[in-house]
Amino acid sequence: MSPLDNLMKHLSRLPGLGPRSARRMVLHLLKRREAVMLPLIEAMVKAAQDVKGCSECGNLGGTDPCEICRDNGRDRGLICVVEDVADLWALERSHAFRGLYHVLGGTLSALEGVRPADLRIEKLLERVKSNDTREIILALNATVEGQATAHYVAERLAPLNVSITRLAHGLPVGGELDYLDDGTLAAAMQARRKAG
């Protein structure tokens, strides 16, 4: 396969790109090798080498623990549990939350064979036990899998002396966190209520 077709093949597999947009991108890159393509390659190499998962919360960043976990200005008694790093970023953009996060890394799913051990649930229990956590906010997506996972996590947290809350409904049923506008996210964060 020619280097051109090979690059096109790799690009067209990325989310949101098809054969057509991959072609346009390849031409754009090859016409601007010095100005666009080489800096992009460099940025990718650097990210592939330097970006690590935070061993505490599961966020991605240049350091471990991540910037959020190391920020002493944040309320360390609050942990907001999310499915994915994208959800963490969405909440950060909304500026509605100044505590810590915990990224589960997915949702329980019998169909896709995702069991509790595949998510970062034990690590969450460990964090709650070894820190002065007073509230866990379950900010999972309002999907069937997200809510089932929230239910399971709440059950596992129940024996611990910690308040468990969920995001207020305000997020549309069936919707996903990462797609919400900042205002709705902020409103949902504000009106969170006791789980159960």
Place this chain on the structure above:
Amino acid sequence: MSPLDNLMKHLSRLPGLGPRSARRMVLHLLKRREAVMLPLIEAMVKAAQDVKGCSECGNLGGTDPCEICRDNGRDRGLICVVEDVADLWALERSHAFRGLYHVLGGTLSALEGVRPADLRIEKLLERVKSNDTREIILALNATVEGQATAHYVAERLAPLNVSITRLAHGLPVGGELDYLDDGTLAAAMQARRKAG
């Protein structure tokens, strides 16, 4: 800037990508470093190093002259003139043409300061003179700039003993080659007529 933000910045500048799709892409890549990100980096490095412009026709490919210019099965008496490599690729996908190509590299534009010397017009004249070219097909976009450029190129070719044709109208007025379906492209190629 963190390696994460830096990569996001570079990706979001690519055509068709905004901040949101760049974020999704970055997460997709970082979660699949071995399977997706490193092979993509490798493909980009290889393309940046090995893809060259064809010194004859201006096409992009792994060799110079390109595969099309080296293909002895093609009709070397026919040259199809296009604005951009993307247009050449679109015609190749339509399988409507089995001659050679000539990529101008743009259109004349007083506004953007593109003069005849900025396009590969001299090279086209040279190719026509030194080869047994019997027909030039002006397959430029049906835009004002494309048609003005076609007119100019036809004038420059007039003194040479070569038949000049244009793509049949069939392509929508104001439309661009690279956006057409293969059937329309093939029909337009079939019904091409004398210029002027």
